Amino acid sequence: xxxxxxxxxxxxxxxxxxxxxxxxxxxxxxxxxxxxxxxxxxxxxxxxxxxxxxxxxxxxxxxxxxxxxxxxxxxxxxxxxxxxxxxxxxxxxxxxxxxxxxxxxxxxxxxxxxxxxxxxxxxxxxxxxxxxxxxxxxxxxxxxxxxxxxxxxxxxxxxxxxxxxxxxxxxxxxxxxxxxxxxxxxxxxxxxxxxxxxxxxxxxxxxxxxxxxxxxxxxxxxxxxxxxxxxxxxxx
Amino acid sequence: xxxxxxxxxxxxxxxxxxxxxxxxxxxxxxxxxxxxxxxxxxxxxxxxxxxxxxxxxxxxxxxxxxxxxxxxxxxxxxxxxxxxxxxxxxxxxxxxxxxxxxxxxxxxxxxxxxxxxxxxxxxxxxxxxxxxxxxxxxxxxxxxxxxxxxxxxxxxxxxxxxxxxxxxxxxxxxxxxxxxxxxxxxxxxxxxxxxxxxxxxxxxxxxxxxxxxxxxxxxxxxxxxxxxxxxxxxxxxxxxxxxxxxxxxxxxxxxxxxxxxxxxxxxxxxxxxxxxxxxxxxxxxxxxxxxxxxxxxxxxxxxxxxxxxxxxx
Numbered sequence: 001x002x003x004x005x006x007x008x009x010x011x012x013x014x015x016x017x018x019x020x021x022x023x024x025x026x027x028x029x030x031x032x033x034x035x036x037x038x039x040x041x042x043x044x045x046x047x048x049x050x051x052x053x054x055x056x057x058x059x060x061x062x063x064x065x066x067x068x069x070x071x072x073x074x075x076x077x078x079x080x081x082x083x084x085x086x087x088x089x090x091x092x093x094x095x096x097x098x099x100x101x102x103x104x105x106x107x108x109x110x111x112x113x114x115x116x117x118x119x120x121x122x123x124x125x126x127x128x129x130x131x132x133x134x135x136x137x138x139x140x141x142x143x144x145x146x147x148x149x150x151x152x153x154x155x156x157x158x159x160x161x162x163x164x165x166x167x168x169x170x171x172x173x174x175x176x177x178x179x180x181x182x183x184x185x186x187x188x189x190x191x192x193x194x195x196x197x198x199x200x201x202x203x204x205x206x207x208x209x210x211x212x213x214x215x216x217x218x219x220x221x222x223x224x225x226x227x228x229x230x231x232x233x234x235x236x
Numbered sequence: 237x238x239x240x241x242x243x244x245x246x247x248x249x250x251x252x253x254x255x256x257x258x259x260x261x262x263x264x265x266x267x268x269x270x271x272x273x274x275x276x277x278x279x280x281x282x283x284x285x286x287x288x289x290x291x292x293x294x295x296x297x298x299x300x301x302x303x304x305x306x307x308x309x310x311x312x313x314x315x316x317x318x319x320x321x322x323x324x325x326x327x328x329x330x331x332x333x334x335x336x337x338x339x340x341x342x343x344x345x346x347x348x349x350x351x352x353x354x355x356x357x358x359x360x361x362x363x364x365x366x367x368x369x370x371x372x373x374x375x376x377x378x379x380x381x382x383x384x385x386x387x388x389x390x391x392x393x394x395x396x397x398x399x400x401x402x403x404x405x406x407x408x409x410x411x412x413x414x415x416x417x418x419x420x421x422x423x424x425x426x427x428x429x430x431x432x433x434x435x436x437x438x439x440x441x442x443x444x445x446x447x448x449x450x451x452x453x454x455x456x457x458x459x460x461x462x463x464x465x466x467x468x469x470x471x472x473x474x475x476x477x478x479x480x481x482x483x484x485x486x487x488x489x490x491x492x493x494x495x496x497x498x499x500x501x502x503x504x505x506x507x508x509x510x511x512x513x514x515x516x517x518x519x520x521x522x523x524x525x526x527x528x529x530x531x532x533x534x535x536x537x538x539x540x541x542x543x544x545x546x547x548x549x
Contacts, residue, residue, distance in 0.1 A: 002336075003333060003336030003337045004337065006333075006336075007322075007333050010325075010329075011322070011324060011325075014324050015324065074318075074320075074322075074323070075316060075318045075320055076320040076321070076322060077320075078281075078284075078286055078314070078316045078320045079314075079320035079334070079337075079381065080337070081285065081286050082284040082285055082286050082309055082312065082314045083309060083334075083337045083338055084306045084307075084309040084310040084337075084338060084339060084385075085306075085337050085339075086306070232286070232287045232288050233287075233288045
């Protein structure tokens with residue numbers, strides 16, 4: 001697993017992908033930071049965090065699109081699948097590599113709360129909670145992108161589908177509000193990944209949403225493994 | 237060492253591999269011969285655990301590919317048709333990655349990579365990016381990859397496709413050398429390549445094995461009629477008649493003049509009749525010097541065409 005992780009992290013940083021991801025992330029965060037915190041003269045960094053949560057629609061596909069699709073296209077999956085390592089360690093290694101780039105970006109973005117700390121008195125507990133929620137949301141969406149990448153052979157298709165699904169999830173909460181059928185709204189709110197993030201923004205690290213995010217990530221990673229495994233058996 | 241029993245792989249309504257059974261002993265170099273789309277690659281992909289079979293079993297050293305895949309994969313080095321290399325890595329980085337995923341102990345890693353590079357002749361290329369290498373060198377990097385971890389079995393899928401003639405010769409020599417230490421399965425649609433490198437041939441057509449034997453046995457099974465090519469000085473119609481009258485000769489055909497003042501003949505003999513001495517004597521008695529006598533060997537092409545066309549009926 002460590003070998004796959006290392007290779008993926010290297011390839012992220014050898015290609016422009018990691019830099020594009022980080023640059024877009026920092027740019028959008030900086031923009032909203034200036035608008036919300038600097039110009040708004042507010043020390044509430046969580047407002048920025050909740051504003052930039054839409055950005056996952058754009059940056060997650062960049063991070064995950066080629067994870068598995070590229071291996072299939074260049075047939076290097078033949079090396080991975082015929083080597084004495086389990087499929088689980090290949091997929092988890094790749095997932096962790098994407099998370100590593102995400103985590104590095106989060107660390108970089110700490111510069112904004114730091115600025116707030118220098119010029120004001122932000123509530124660090126709340127910011128901490130906001131970051132936990134933001135990280136959990138990101139991990140779940142990256143797992144989703146990984147799954148999409150396993151489904152598609154072409155990285156463009158993978159990116160566009162990931163984009164579409166995350167966009168739907170993001171719009172989910174407003175769609176739910178306009179649905180009057182209660183049972184349908186209940187089911188949809190169960191699937192609404194974004195809704196669970198806003199509790200964290202308010203400074204509440206809830207057990208249920210934390211568990212929800214972790215199990216959703218695990219589910220997508222599991223589905224990814226099953227998808228690749230199933231293809232080996234395919235008779236189509 | 238390798239045992240394949242009733243292996244079948246179905247794609248929709250088509251049987252890519254149809255009830256294939258064979259066995260390969262330790263140290264053998266076996267050629268897997270068939271036209272494009274005959275099922276060679278599918279069989280190899282199943283053996284290496286890349287895809288699964290619909291039914292049947294495959295095992296290496298007693299380990300079943302479905303039940304103990306990791307044990308099997310440890311023992312196999314696989315070079316797929318398209319070398320599975322990462323273009324944005326250097327040769328060194330790539331081989332280090334391969335030795336990591338093949339669980340080569342850290343202490344042996346460097347020595348193994350060096351040995352593999354030495355073996356396939358890419359030592360000078362080790363610091364270069366793989367995407368900047370020529371097709372032939374990429375193929376060699378793929379070869380080095382298969383050698384890492386010292387697997388007992390090497391499975392090579394069309395290892396010389398797309399190389400220039402000189403590289404083909406080098407790669408064949410390499411396979412011959414490797415055959416001294418490894419069990420090798422080599423697939424190819426190039427007949428003389430298999431004849432050159434392999435001791436035993438498995439011929440597959442439309443997913444089925446149509447023949448498996450040593451080359452010599454295969455040749456003799458087809459070789460019921462021996463053919464000789466002759467060149468006779470001053471040959472004319474009388475020579476043809478004299479040859480035709482010899483006991484054991486079925487048919488004589490004049491092939492025309494290939495050298496001034498001579499005549500070439502093609503002689504078909506009856507099975508197992510050795511008429512060479514008789515030909516010499518009869519020509520000598522007619523004072524027609526025999527300049528050349530050459531047995532026309534049955535080529536692998538003949539075997540292949542005969543077997544695969546039989547199958548088509």
